[in-house]
Amino acid sequence: MNSLLSAIDWARAQFALTAIYHWLFVPLTLGLGLIMSIMETKYYRTGDTFWRKTAQFWQRLFGINFAMGIATGIILEFEFGTNWSNYSWFVGDIFGAPLAIEGIVAFFMESTFVAVMYFGWEKVSRGFHLASTWLTWLGATISAWWILVANSWMQYPVGCEFNPDTMRNEMTSFLDVALSPFAIDKFCHTVISSWIVGAVFVVAVSGWYLLKRREAEREMSLKSLRIAAIVGLIASVLAAATGHKSAQTVAAVQPMKLAAMEALYDGGTGQGLKVIEGIEVPYALSFMATNDFNGYVPGINDILKGYTRADGTVEPSAKEKMERGRIAIDTLAAYRQAKAEGANEATLNAQLSTLNTNMPYFGYGFIKDESELVPPVAVNFWAFRVMVGFGSLFILFFAYLLFISWKQKKTLSPLPRDGESLTSFENSAQQPPSITGGVGGESFYPNWLLWLAIILVPCAYICSESGWLVAEFGRQPWTIQDMLPVGASVSDIGASAVATTFWLFLVLFTTMLAVEINIMLKQIKKGEPFPARGE
């Protein structure tokens, strides 16, 4: 038993490690990609070389991050096969398609146009270069779509049916898979939340230049900060809205995940939402889950014991599901045996009927104890709170940032329009505002706000990763919800082998991350020598 669990747990740990590392880089690709595309669009529209240099500056930082995203991503593409071969066979007929489409449609788009973006400034027209920058971002976004379609299918398997003759699940509706409501919610929430990471990054870097009174980068910082603040506020608000929608979908199709997120052991109607243990918002959980302040929300114990849903249907107990799962497994084995021995059609049909009746609980047949059906509650509970807490903070942060920016625009000298010189203010009656409490006036971006922006960078990453912890820990023990648990999904690789590759990846990725961060910080410190206007 110990060696069995170890092999499974090492496989889970390795996938979690590689996925967490990959997700350190993807959000910045998506978020910074959007912001730098907006900046290059301003260059295209105005012809002002300021915007070209600004876009090139952010593209340099983008490139450092993008490389890591690629490096950490390739292992995930193949890890479904290396460490989860049973899973790959059992559901590959459905799961493989989104991955293939991701490669054909998205990866080639990214890899082709990023080369034009990097190396094509002097070789292609402004319009083609702009299109390439947008297509790089679009490729990354489409890639996110298809991989999230795949992940959503793991959470809510639709558009398929089990084929007892081929011993696998087979796709019956591509549209059900590609446009599953779970996939749409997940895509919107995940991609929009990535824009927050990009926005925080740009604000933080810009803020650092302002704090250090880097005159060469001042105009770039001010203008980049404003664009990022707008993107950040819109993204923060939309992330909250899409998060609410996602929670409702989870409540409908993954009630155990919702119960774990709330550490709700005994559910009921009119459930409150825990802020932390001991502090609760009355009726909020019922509303969040069902749009009804008195809606029924099952707890962990209710799900294990079985409960009656609001529509009157009964959710069987865990014990019953496990029994029916074993019936499905035994019936499938008997069916295969009977078919091999040439049994008559009536016998086979009877077995198929029993199988079909119990097939929805097939995965439960592999579960040995109902305690396995409970995901790690503490991880889900706190990860959800970290995510929502920081998410709420970002709304306030970007709102205040934009307020300050608006106040500066309304009451003080405006920033130079494209083409104008910042130094023209020196001759005007109104003095330019001090950036950071310097001589001459009140700062309009207070130091504490700019320092907060820098502190919020790791917070944005923690927030983003927390979302994935909720999504994936909340799914346990299933690789495919209700269909296949982790214990029946792994490859036949010994624990020591997987442990070895785990440690190798940990050392390799951590080393690469350390180099990447150092390069990024040095590149930021080096900055961009913008010439003074008129030069």
Place this chain on the structure above:
Amino acid sequence: MITLSSLISLLQTALPLEGEQGGGLSYSFLQHYWCFVVALLGAILVFLLFVQGANSVAGSLGQTEQGRRLIYNSTGRKWEFTFTTLVTFGGAFFASYPLFYSTSFGGAYWLWMLILFTFVVQAVSYEFQNKIGNFLGPKTFQFCLTLNGILGPLLLGGAVATFFEGSNFIVEKGNLLALPALTGEGSGEGLPVISHWANASHGLDALLNPWVLVFGFAVVFLARTLGILYVMNNIDDEDIRSRGSVRLIGSAVPFVILFVAYLVHLLMKDGYAYDPATGIIFMEPYKYLHNLLDMWYLLVILLIGVVLVLYGIAIEIFGRSTSQRSTFNSQLNKGIWPAGIGTVLTVLALLLCSAWNNTAYYPSTADLQSSLTMQNSCSSEFTLRTMFYVSLLVPFVLAYIVYAWRAIDRKKLTREELDESSHAY
């Protein structure tokens, strides 16, 4: 046996008929079609290994730091194509032949992990090597590029060779239903895994087969040959070009020797055939020779491919004089293009030879009946048909790749461009 006429019949029945649910694409056609698509991706991947090949000789070809930097920047404008093709190759294989994906990747664990490690380090090596803040130093990442440049083609070539030589795995789908014992002695033992490697080497045992190494090193030297050809024509630097001519011979000769040796071995060896009616797999003497004779069009493609590769090498070595250059079309005079097209055709023909005409494309040396064929390892008809429609996007993808490639390579890379460029490695 697939003849040209039966192939045409398959194509005719494959035309989707309006109003008919699912169209006229037969399951057999779809299996062959997706085998073709995966083989084509594999063939393009081998061509794109010129990136790895050039990196593996950057030290001797570049000689100076500036020279090496030119080479890394030349391949650095294309490395993502190779990477993406590798990833898409894996994804397409997963979607169309999931049993191969699960059996090979889950079984030959160490072989695939080694391949992936070299590509992981390659991905950051370009961007990081000369950046301020790289505390590992440029030589570390240049070593990574060299490592990927040698091991990548070697191990990928070795993996492809196992399509002909066989691998040590066993598939038993019934294992899924063998639940581990819950209590008592031996409780928890046994995984419900449908495929496993027959020994603890998990793929490394393939490297003990000398013919796998022959093919692997043939791919290494092919990648080097293509890499040198590419660099000679992409970089405007006389030193690199003159060194390239010499290095080209040093790579092309071993490639030709190893490739011919393997080809002869392949055509003489027993192969893994199967009866499409029963699914029974059996050994057939001279199977791959029979395949090429039965599918004569593949033989033609193979021969054209080989001739083009040799032609591409030859014109670069022998045809660099001004008078000869003016004789040919300016594109054809660049050795990389005929050699590259020839590589794609040759590898395509070989890969199709491994799978079409009732051949087990992933044979098992541990249990013959566990061998994978198109029939017993492919996705469902629905999935293959759905993916068929997705694959219609591929010509558009290829078109924009060609367009962008030409835009970037409009002018040869020079030292001056590196100094002036806003983004150089």
